[in-house]
Amino acid sequence: MSLDSSHLNLRISDTPTGVARQAADWIVQQANTAIDERGLFRIALAGGSTPRVTYGLLVEADTDWSKWHIYYGDERCLPPQDPERNSHMAQSNWLEKIPLPEANHHPIPAEAGAIEAAAQYHQVLPKKLDLVLLGMGQDGHTASLFPGQEASWQGAAGERAIAVFNAPKPPPERVSLSLDYILAAEQRAVLVTGADKQAPCQQWFEGHPLPIQQATASAAVVFADRAAMNDQ
Ligand code: 6PG
Numbered sequence: 001m002s003l004d005s006s007h008l009n010l011r012i013s014d015t016p017t018g019v020a021r022q023a024a025d026w027i028v029q030q031a032n033t034a035i036d037e038r039g040l041f042r043i044a045l046a047g048g049s050t051p052r053v054t055y056g057l058l059v060e061a062d063t064d065w066s067k068w069h070i071y072y073g074d075e076r077c078l079p080p081q082d083p084e085r086n087s088h089m090a091q092s093n094w095l096e097k098i099p100l101p102e103a104n105h106h107p108i109p110a111e112a113g114a115i116e117a118a119a120q121y122h123q124v125l126p127k128k129l130d131l132v133l134l135g136m137g138q139d140g141h142t143a144s145l146f147p148g149q150e151a152s153w154q155g156a157a158g159e160r161a162i163a164v165f166n167a168p169k170p171p172p173e174r175v176s177l178s179l180d181y182i183l184a185a186e187q188r189a190v191l192v193t194g195a196d197k198q199a200p201c202q203q204w205f206e207g208h209p210l211p212i213q214q215a216t217a218s219a220a221v222v223f224a225d226r227a228a229m230n231d232q
Helices: 016-036 051-060 086-093 114-126 177-184 195-205 211-215
Strands: 010-013 042-047 068-072 075-076 131-134 161-164 175-178 187-192 220-225
Touching: 010 068, 010 187, 016 086, 016 187, 016 220, 051 086, 068 086, 114 161, 114 175, 114 211, 114 220, 161 211, 177 211
Parallel strands: 010 220, 042 068, 042 131, 131 187, 187 220
Antiparallel strands: 075 175, 161 175
């Protein structure tokens, strides 16, 4: 797969487990550096299923959890304990198993509805995150920024969180970090595995203006397996 985007730091593993191991080790390195330099680490988590193994590996991380602040890149407008919530996946695989102070966990109040939740979350989010973790759908969406909804990706000027309606990936109502806020983060990291992601990855690397391409325009580390890279 040709990669004509030099601002992407591509790290390929043989398997999804290899991606999870590489990503988990790298995330902990970034966290411990941020903690050493600034006394805290502010990360927004990716949803979907890909990050599950990475989150499970992070349970054993050698780090000071009291210095971590956990946010979310997007959330589905479902009840707080709904198993389809991105926060549920992160909590059940990782956050419930570590001594993270409750005050340091910042789920999106998506149960309040997209517009209210986005407004509330804008106030919760720091001016700038240290790291935004991102996944990618088969249509090239990331967080809850979907193709064809470009007008909504930014929200109003300076909005850090946006309301999303009619999302093609259920549920239709969501909250997402805005494109500019994702780009403003210190770093971005994408986790992508599986042959079903080959086509969007190829389009991304060729520069097609997919949400994933726009969200990584200011550089990103990409953890991918050979299946997604069509590099068997
Ligand atoms: C969501 C995610 C979404 C996800 C991609 C990839 O709410 O579904 O935030 O952006 O990261 O759809 O999902 P998979 O990792 O399950 O392929």
